[in-house]
Amino acid sequence: MFVIIVYDVSVDRVSKVCNFLRRYLNWVQNSVFEGNVTEKQWAEIKHGLKLLTRESEDSVRLYSFRTEDLVTVSVIGVEKGDTCNII
Template sequence: MYVIVVYDVDVKRVSKVHRFLRTHLHWRQNSVFEGEVTRAQLYEIKRTLEDLIEDNDSVLIYELPGSNFTLHVIGTDKSPVGEII
């Protein structure tokens, strides 16, 4: 499945959340990651994020059934998906 993760966490935890998500997903722009994951990977992502964040933090995970969707970028695409190694 394809997921989009958007987060708003305290500045003290931003780098930890960013580093963790970067190991599983593609960074799109500030506080936004996306990518194809398995159910097991999604479970691990959720579990780890629950451990990293605190009560006032927020993480949104959008699950899409597949990667068949259209992305419209207005302005500069800060991190094109084509850059994935």
């Protein structure tokens, strides 16, 4: 499945959330990740985010699609993140 995660978390948790999401997804913009994951990975991501964030202070939006073909992404301006997985 193709997912997009957008988050707005307290400054003391930003790097923890960012590093956690980098394990699964591509960083595309400040506080925005996207990519293809399995059902198991999706469950791990949701569980990990619940542990890393505080519901009373933080906001995380999770979008999931059956396939990337159902999503149209347009960018105006500079691409912030490199979605290439090759190091």
